[in-house]
Amino acid sequence: MDEAEEVYCIGCGAKIQTTEKDGTGYTPQGALDKGLEKGEVYCQRCFRLRHYNEIAPVSLTDDDFLRLLSQIRDDDALIVYVVDMFDFNGSMIPGIHRFVGDNPILLVGNKDDVFPKSMKRSRMKEWLKQQANAQGIRPIDVLLTSAKKPDEIETLLNTIEKYRKKRNAYVVGVTNVGKSTLINQIIRLNNGTQDLITTSRFPGTTLDKIEIPFADGKMLIDTPGIVHEDQMAHVLTGKDLKYVSPQKTIKPKTFQLSDQQTLFFGGIARFDYLRGHGAVSTYFENNLMVHRTKLANADEFYDNHVGTYLTPPDEDGLEKLPDLQRHELHLENRSDVVVEGLGWITVPEHSTVAVWAPKGISVVIRKPLV
Template sequence: MTNKQLVEGGCAGCGVKLQTTANDKPGYIPDSALEREPAICQRCFRIKNYNDATTVTIDQDDFIKLLGGIANTESLVVHIVDIFDFEGSLISGLQRFVGNNPVLLVVNKIDLLPKGVNLNRLRNWVQKQAKTQGLRILDVVLCSAKRNMGFERVIEALGEHRGKRDVYVVGATNVGKSTLINRLIHDFSDLERELTTSRYPGTTLDAVHIPLDDGHDIIDTPGIVYAHRMTEVVPRDVLQALLPDKPIKQLVYQLNEQQTLFIGALARFDFIEGARQSFSLYISNALPVHRTKLERADELYADHKGVMLAPPKAEQLDEIPAWTRHRLTIRRGTDTDIYISGLGWIHVNSGDGALVDIHAPKGIRVLLRDALI
């Protein structure tokens, strides 16, 4: 294969078209690396070897155009979502992008949930939430691609529903698409390659076609970037603490009204009004939580943000949008989560009802939902 052919092809790691002229643009590959087999861009090389992803800009309109083209194909659509950030990783309006093509919902990262979670209840919860979002699905499969949990069922579901069709894999950034596809390559294809995987959002930059043994393809699409997720607005080195990599251990706090919890300097929970009750936090174990009285909360934040209240560090605070307040009323007799996209959720353990405030970076999705656990 000539150098020219390599440049005209796509990166074997992220799918972006290769080019040798602009090192600050997607697909850059140095001349000295053109004979590398497989050919991967400099960004993928740095992710694989140094866990370092340079920032590149991909036009979001191109992502939407790529998704919109699926409706004109005859395919099985595999929509991968992250159970830790379910509402934030679900593609809104997916139905209009995929047309009449069937959708298999693969719920990844179930290994992050506390041990002992009832999987049948979890599957029913997912089906109900998907229906609420207007998504018509063939089936729900629970798995962890990283830990090889439930992957046999993913393979079975593809076999049951694919027929003689291509498979489009879609999802938001950082839901584990490429990790799961690398498992599919191993099971369905003789291709000796792997997609680039990392903890950084947006690792896949263009559609990557993986030929299957029966002449059809698995097509990995770029992750949709949703600014309403905490993972998209924090500095890169904060992702290490924000994204859990092992089962979450719930943190339970017995609170009186007029008490506050700080989750680093990423979010703040104020218990404004209600009977004494407990709240369970389901967040990364690497994030510190500090409790104080509501009357002292503003002063504590002003004096200790970025130091005791971290991450992020003091010098990074300006990189994150300023907090905005969300006032939420938890109705008596309900089993409710307070969900903060990309950060986790707070379960209200009592059915007594409560009035709470959530302070989170502006634009981050905050909502009430039926309890996951």
């Protein structure tokens, strides 16, 4: 490839090169030639991810991602800040104002389709706004959306147009909040092209800025996701990730618990009800097994069955999964106890609980969403 001719992967934004097989943006010369003929060039990493669901490591570091995002504050632009409604706490960008400067923020709560229709969207929007305010974020507007609902994608695009005022619009978020999927749907809505940008459950799919032109010549820009090393996606194998991120509407499960009872969530989390009594509701991916047992038997049961009966992880994923770490919590008010990146348990007031999560995965208390 002519060094003067710069070509970029339309799947992840990486600069295409044909010489370093292990480098970012590599593609064989033959594949590049075919891609140029078709007008769609993908790097080998994106090709394998799209067709075989294989993930290849990348050489980009957190500093590389932050350097790319720091360019945003120097532009007069609209910031479209996408968070995962199912994993709000885990999808916050620490110190986001360092990246966006004084630019206005449109806060988008993505994946609202996984919540039951009985949940009022007006309440969810108000909850999202309150949570953002608690993080020091004052968005110009709050929107709920889903890439699976064309009418909501159209509303999102119209809202972006309303606030960008003939400026660029940067879409930002942590990995796995669904930014690229949303942009793919916007592209499809505009010109019918399907799945142009590479998406997957794996962190760090987008490697550089991807620019999609507006009619006025400004750009809708998909930025690399900020990588949180404490995300659940980093402690599970690709095969086990399907138990973490809901793809369909979740079906809450309610348990009448007394003191000294335990709930296992596969083999990746555990909930001990130490003191209290009442209905405990769980909100997790529908296929994640929830098993109840007595607290007195819990340690032995886990040791005997993790990786076999208690899955995920399966036996292949056991080596990657860190040890579970215990977090004891005293709750005076009805609260959500959140295992970041996995789900949450709504616990009655005046309860004492212990929640076990893989070491490095945060457990937080918040005002109930439901």
